[in-house]
Amino acid sequence: MSAGATRIWPLRRPRLGLRWARRSAQVSALLLFFYLAVVAVVPLPSALPVDLFFRIDPLLALAASLAGRAVVPTLVWAVPVAVSAVVLGRAFCGWLCPLGTTLDLARWLHILPNSQPERRQNHPRLRPLRQVLLGLLLLGALFGVLLLAALDPITLYLRAITTAFLPGLNRGLTAALVTLFQAGVAPDAVARLDELLRPAIIPTQQISYRFGILFFSLFLGVIALDAIAPRFWCRYICPLGALLGLGARLAPLRLRVAPTCDRCGHCLASCKMAAIAPKSLHADPADCVECFDCVAECPRQAISVAFVAPMGLAESRYSPSRRRFLVGAGLGIAGVAVLRTDATSVGADEYLIRPPGARADFVQRCVRCSECVKVCPTGALQPSGLEGGWEALWSPVLTPRIGQCDYACNACGRVCPTGAIQPLSLADKRQTVIGTAYIDESRCIPWADQKPCIVCEEMCPVPRKAIVLDAIQVTDKQGVSLTVKRPRVERERCIGCGICETRCPLPRQSAIRVYAPAASPRERDASS
Amino acid sequence: MGEIKPTGGKLSRRVVVAGIGAAGVGLVVPLLAGCQATPTPSQVPAAPESKLAPPTASTAASTSEPAKPAAQPASAPSELPATTPTQAPTQPTATTSAQATPRPVVKVAGAADLVIVRGTNPADITRAAVEALGGMAAFIAKGSTIVVKPNICTDMAPEYAATTNPEVVATLIKMCKEAGAAKVKVLDYGWGSQQTNYKGSGIEDAVVAAGGEMVKISPVKWKMTKIPNGKLVKATEIYDDILTADAIINVPIAKQHNLTQLTLGMKNLMGTIHYREGFHGDIGQSVSDLSLVVRPTLTVLDAVRILTRNGPGGGYLEDVKRLDTVVASADVVAVDAYATSFFGMKPEDLQTIRAGQANGLGTADLSKLKVAEVKRG
Numbered sequence: 043m044s045a046g047a048t049r050i051w052p053l054r055r056p057r058l059g060l061r062w063a064r065r066s067a068q069v070s071a072l073l074l075f076f077y078l079a080v081v082a083v084v085p086l087p088s089a090l091p092v093d094l095f096f097r098i099d100p101l102l103a104l105a106a107s108l109a110g111r112a113v114v115p116t117l118v119w120a121v122p123v124a125v126s127a128v129v130l131g132r133a134f135c136g137w138l139c140p141l142g143t144t145l146d147l148a149r150w151l152h153i154l155p156n157s158q159p160e161r162r163q164n165h166p167r168l169r170p171l172r173q174v175l176l177g178l179l180l181l182g183a184l185f186g187v188l189l190l191a192a193l194d195p196i197t198l199y200l201r202a203i204t205t206a207f208l209p210g211l212n213r214g215l216t217a218a219l220v221t222l223f224q225a226g227v228a229p230d231a232v233a234r235l236d237e238l239l240r241p242a243i244i245p246t247q248q249i250s251y252r253f254g255i256l257f258f259s260l261f262l263g264v265i266a267l268d269a270i271a272p273r274f275w276c277r278y279i280c281p282l283g284a285l286l287g288l289g290a291r292l293a294p295l296r297l298r299v300a301p302t303c304d305r306c307g308h309c310l311a312s313c314k315m316a317a318i319a320p321k322s323l324h325a326d327p328a329d330c331v332e333c334f335d336c337v338a339e340c341p342r343q344a345i346s347v348a349f350v351a352p353m354g355l356a357e358s359r360y361s362p363s364r365r366r367f368l369v370g371a372g373l374g375i376a377g378v379a380v381l382r383t384d385a386t387s388v389g390a391d392e393y394l395i396r397p398p399g400a401r402a403d404f405v406q407r408c409v410r411c412s413e414c415v416k417v418c419p420t421g422a423l424q425p426s427g428l429e430g431g432w433e434a435l436w437s438p439v440l441t442p443r444i445g446q447c448d449y450a451c452n453a454c455g456r457v458c459p460t461g462a463i464q465p466l467s468l469a470d471k472r473q474t475v476i477g478t479a480y481i482d483e484s485r486c487i488p489w490a491d492q493k494p495c496i497v498c499e500e501m502c503p504v505p506r507k508a509i510v511l512d513a514i515q516v517t518d519k520q521g522v523s524l525t526v527k528r529p530r531v532e533r534e535r536c537i538g539c540g541i542c543e544t545r546c547p548l549p550r551q552s553a554i555r556v557y558a559p560a561a562s563p564r565e566r567d568a569s570s
Numbered sequence: 571m572g573e574i575k576p577t578g579g580k581l582s583r584r585v586v587v588a589g590i591g592a593a594g595v596g597l598v599v600p601l602l603a604g605c606q607a608t609p610t611p612s613q614v615p616a617a618p619e620s621k622l623a624p625p626t627a628s629t630a631a632s633t634s635e636p637a638k639p640a641a642q643p644a645s646a647p648s649e650l651p652a653t654t655p656t657q658a659p660t661q662p663t664a665t666t667s668a669q670a671t672p673r674p675v676v677k678v679a680g681a682a683d684l685v686i687v688r689g690t691n692p693a694d695i696t697r698a699a700v701e702a703l704g705g706m707a708a709f710i711a712k713g714s715t716i717v718v719k720p721n722i723c724t725d726m727a728p729e730y731a732a733t734t735n736p737e738v739v740a741t742l743i744k745m746c747k748e749a750g751a752a753k754v755k756v757l758d759y760g761w762g763s764q765q766t767n768y769k770g771s772g773i774e775d776a777v778v779a780a781g782g783e784m785v786k787i788s789p790v791k792w793k794m795t796k797i798p799n800g801k802l803v804k805a806t807e808i809y810d811d812i813l814t815a816d817a818i819i820n821v822p823i824a825k826q827h828n829l830t831q832l833t834l835g836m837k838n839l840m841g842t843i844h845y846r847e848g849f850h851g852d853i854g855q856s857v858s859d860l861s862l863v864v865r866p867t868l869t870v871l872d873a874v875r876i877l878t879r880n881g882p883g884g885g886y887l888e889d890v891k892r893l894d895t896v897v898a899s900a901d902v903v904a905v906d907a908y909a910t911s912f913f914g915m916k917p918e919d920l921q922t923i924r925a926g927q928a929n930g931l932g933t934a935d936l937s938k939l940k941v942a943e944v945k946r947g
Contacts, residue, residue: 085765219790223810230926233810246764246789302644419763450725450766496828501761503724511828527828545761547847 060334060347064136069144075140079203080243084419084453093413095140095196096459100124100280102409105191106460109406110181114460127289135276135283135333141195145265145273154269164316165271168278174370181374187381187433191409193281198260201436204416205251205425206258212244222396249421250444253436257425272314278331287328291358294349297325297336303344309336327455330360381432382478391429394558395440395538398447398474399455399464405430407462408437412456414463420445422540423454438463440476442540442556447476449503449539472504477538477556479508479531486553490527492518498542498554499529508536509554529554578601617677657708675932677898678704682942684899684908689946692874693898699870699898700745702942709868709900712750714816718742718782719866721838723760723824724883725770731875731891732884733767734823736776738872738896742819743782755811757785758841785811792844799929800859802852807844809900812864820866820902824873824909826881826889829853832913834906835869836861836922836931854921861902865931869905871897876912903932904939 075095082092096102097119106114123134135142143301148154154426179190191197223232240246267274276283299309303323308320317329325336335344396404397414415423415438422445424434438454440447449472455465466474479498485497499509511527531554538556546552620837650694677683687695700706710716720734728735739756746754756777764787768774773925774784791810797803812818822838830837836857840846842864849856873895877884884890893912899905907917917923917934927934 084763216789223790224793229810233791235786236788237786240786240788246787248789448763448766450763450770494829499828500883502883503762507880507883507885541762 058338061338064333067137068146070471071138072140072143072147075199076203079200079208079416082180082413082416083241083245084417084448084451086417091316091457092417093411093457093459094119095200096409096411096413098123099194099196099282099459100127101194101285102191102197102411102460104285105179105183105188106407106409106462108180109186109188110401110403110462111406114407116459116461125284125291127286129293130295131290131293131327131332132283132286133295133332134286135280136333139195139276139282141199141264141280142273142331143277144199145268145275148265149268149272149314154266156324163271164443165278170366171278172280172284175279176281176288177367177370178374178377179281181371182378185375185378186403186406187378188406188409189381189433189435190281192436193279194409194411195275195280195282197409197411198257198264199428200416201257201410201412201425203494204257204412205254206261208244209249209251209254210258212248215239215244216248245419246252246530247419247421251415251421252424252427252441271316271330276331277315283331284328287358290327290330293327293338294351295332296327296348296350297330298346298350299323299350300342300344300346300453302342303340304342307339308339308341309345311426312336312339324356342370359444372567378433384432386428386431392557393439393555394426394429395442395477395540395556396465396558397423397438397440397454398452398471398476399466400476401464404462405434405437408434409438409460409462411438412438413457414438415461417453417457418445419451419453420448420544422447422537424545435548440540440556441539443552444544446501446541446544447539449541474536475537475559477540477558478533478536479538479542479554479556481529481531482553482555484550485551487548488526489553492516492524492526495547496527496529497545497547501541501545503541504535504537504538506532508532509542604839676709678708680704681708681940683901684897684904684936684937684944685944686895686897686908687944687946688893688895690894691946692735692872692894693741695874695894695896695944695946696738696741696870697745698944698946699896700742700868702944703868703898703900706742706745706749707936708841709819710746710749710751710817713752714750715753715755715814716746716751716817716819717785717812717815718746718754718756718777718819718821719812719838719841720756720758720821720872721760721825721833721841722758722767722771722773723841724762725766726884727770728772728875729887729890730884731823731825731877731889732820732882733771733773735874736772738870738874739773739821740776740780740782742821742870743777743780746819747781754782755785755815756782757809757811759787759789759809759843760841785809792799795863797859797863799862801925801929802855803849803859806848806860808864809842809844812842817866817867820869822869822871823876824871824912825884826879826913827879828881830857830922831920832906832910832915832922834909834920834922835866835871835902836906839864839866852921854923855925857922858925858931861926861931862929866902868900869898869902871905871909873897873909873912878895878913901932901939902935903934907934907936908941 078090078092080093081087086092091097097116099119100123103114103117107117115172126133174460175190175193179193182190219232219236241311250516264275271277302417309323310320314333315329315331334347337347401407412425422440422442423438424441424444425432426439428435429439430437452466452468452471455463483489487493496511499507499511502509509529509531512525512530513525515523540556542554543552543556546554594669611755682702685699685702687696687699687920718739720739722733724732726732743754768784777784787809792807793810793813794805795808795813796805820835820838822835825833827833840849843860846933873893875890875892877889878891879889880886895903897908903923906923910917910920923934933939
């Protein structure tokens with residue numbers, strides 16, 4: 043591969059049209075992805091579904107359908123991409139995937155010290171990794187565990203945007219604007235700029251998210267892997283790429299090398315996926331992302347794109363032995379079993395409050411896309427820790443001390459791509475019980491200190507307030523008789539929105555807390 | 571992506587870019603460190619002391635400053651020097667001691683001090699009330715920026731009497747415009763989602779139709795403001811648009827309140843501050859302290875419908891009583907004092923009114939005032 047030395051300039055009339063088409067598609071898709079992430083706020087735009095990229099993701103549709111034992115309603119959106127894989131190969135990876143585009147951009151900007159031709163080598167031992175991850179993901183899904191959907195590139199990207207990029211941007215910009223405004227530096231201009239930014243680009247509220255640093259680091263890690271090889275993630279890890287690669291072996295779209303090829307090696311050097319076998323110059327369709335850089339770079343224009351008939355299974359470098367396959371499957375099943383034996387999965391946390399409309403088999407449908415977390419206007423929905431066990435890790439959980447389930451909002455159900463949170467009308471959502479509030483009488487101000495406080499009652503949004511105040515005659519520590527209004531929860535009216543817990547003025551823990559509904563018989567069975 | 575190039579010049583650029591990138595990450599990560607959720611409550615207690623130079627009472631009282639004399643054409647003491655019960659001893663100046671003095675209540679020669687107008691058309695009685703006080707032009711100057719401050723604490727329709735009647739608000743905006751106001755802003759920092767409240771209360775639509783402008787509260791524009799004469803609250807964060815307004819028109823709705831008994835004119839000003847948690851100790855005193863710096867030029871109390879129980883949030887139509895009344899005055903204490911009668915109470919029953927009078931904000935003794943009662947169709 044002495045590619046660099048043998049560039050023959052006069053012969054090089056690269057066909058750049060396809061390449062520019064591809065680059066335009068990549069940038070447009072990335073911009074659309076960011077746009078949809080930014081506008082995923084209440085009120086939701088009506089023109090485009092903000093979860094578009096999740097809907098068109100066949101891996102998520104397949105995994106959620108397997109795990110939920112039912113075809114997810116948005117599966118139909120994923121059909122075009124699935125079909126594209128069978129016809130065009132991994133074109134999604136090369137043309138549309140926001141993460142893939144970001145990796146290309148990072149390389150183009152020379153953020154990382156890579157791009158040397160000699161580093162474009164294949165890592166044959168790593169090749170099976172993505173297939174193994176895909177297998178484990180789908181196997182887990184078959185057993186109702188969707189944890190590995192967190193490795194889907196779109197979920198990985200949006201989680202970082204939701205929990206780190208945008209909150210970080212919000213904090214940075216707000217701090218800068220507040221500093222300027224308070225210092226009296228062009229306050230009118232600052233106020234005007236703030237009006238432009240909010241709520242169009244950054245939300246009015248500054249919301250903090252759990253695991254923000256972790257998701258940010260995971261994202262940076264994926265970028266950093268490019269230092270080892272270009273598109274390292276796409277080559278060796280991405281389970282979505284692996285799935286599309288399986289379909290790609292059927293694709294009639296192939297690269298053909300004409301006899302005019304003088305084996306200069308430009309194509310090998312230009313291939314970011316190292317998809318081309320050095321000897322045969324055969325591009326493995328399971329790896330090729332149809333970027334057509336090789337077509338553009340070939341000095342002799344020897345490479346052409348063609349639909350080849352008859353269709354058949356293309357040769358691929360990855361073919362696991364039966365033994366390996368069985369061992370992998372066995373390990374996967376063992377993994378599921380181990381997840382289920384972890385103490386965290388026995389008896390869900392009493393504060394594990396799910397979003398309104400969450401299905402009974404919520405964890406078997408949630409792909410951790412974080413779209414509901416993104417859209418939740420109060421920050422109430424947060425990626426869970428181990429409240430629901432390992433298999434529910436990073437699924438959304440209502441965290442009232444950070445924010446309440448807004449009585450006027452039903453956005454989470456409307457953006458859930460898999461229907462794990464069912465879309466509810468506002469009227470239905472307002473009657474959906476997600477938990478029940480209980481007062482800690484040993485800490486509540488009127489109960490424990492005999493001092494007035496009505497915040498929880500004041501905030502309670504249901505038509506017949508679920509918190510009532512009882513005027514009680516008491517004798518204080520000095521022996522003086524006085525009347526205090528003590529809050530009490532009328533449980534049958536409480537929907538568990540948690541605003542009482544959000545606003546309770548006590549420091550640290552609230553004196554009123556929302557508890558998760560009693561476990562269903564099935565859950566009780568599972569934990570006994 | 572011309573990777574096959576000599577590396578000599580390239581390397582340095584790459585190093586520079588990597589350096590910038592590393593520095594960027596170094597800057598971003600500490601910021602992101604703040605993104606980690608903590609189990610601590612979201613409430614932050616109000617800082618007791620300002621770290622900033624106070625824009626303060628002098629800003630709030632700017633309507634009395636010589637720079638804007640037209641803002642209060644009728645406030646010249648020569649017009650009614652001896653008969654003004656709430657007249658402050660000295661005319662405010664730019665000195666510190668004057669800042670600490672409550673701004674005098676605007677008196678209009680020949681007009682009533684306190685008017686109560688009854689009638690079935692909210693727009694009509696609002697207009698009649700302001701006219702009886704001497705007309706809007708007596709209170710605001712041409713070209714000025716006015717903030718109209720209704721109660722928009724929740725998103726319920728006007729029928730629930732939890733928020734100010736939109737027609738009352740819209741009429742005041744129109745009157746400000748007619749009197750030559752350059753800009754009329756409407757704001758309230760209530761609980762819950764501001765967007766939802768503005769919309770659901772019907773106030774946003776009415777305000778926009780009347781030519782006013784809804785202020786979307788921004789986290790940038792809070793200003794720590796000292797309250798020099800405050801007995802309990804010495805400083806709090808107040809929204810900048812309130813501090814820089816030439817005049818504030820306070821448009822509360824009369825409601826029962828489970829903590830302050832009633833929420834009327836002074837209590838309505840709570841919607842101009844950032845951290846209300848700090849106010850819940852002695853809320854009456856706190857609210858009257860706040861009124862020292864957030865001084866409404868005019869208070870128009872909406873009693874078209876009042877909420878008699880389960881306030882301030884309401885939610886029950888059976889708690890709503892239709893009175894078809896507005897009460898207006900330049901003296902917020904007098905308005906509040908009169909409004910207690912709607913609930914079968916006396917002015918002295920309300921800590922807010924007692925504290926407000928002690929703070930020199932106005933008078934609760936209605937016998938000292940020229941009270942006009944008007945009946946409209």
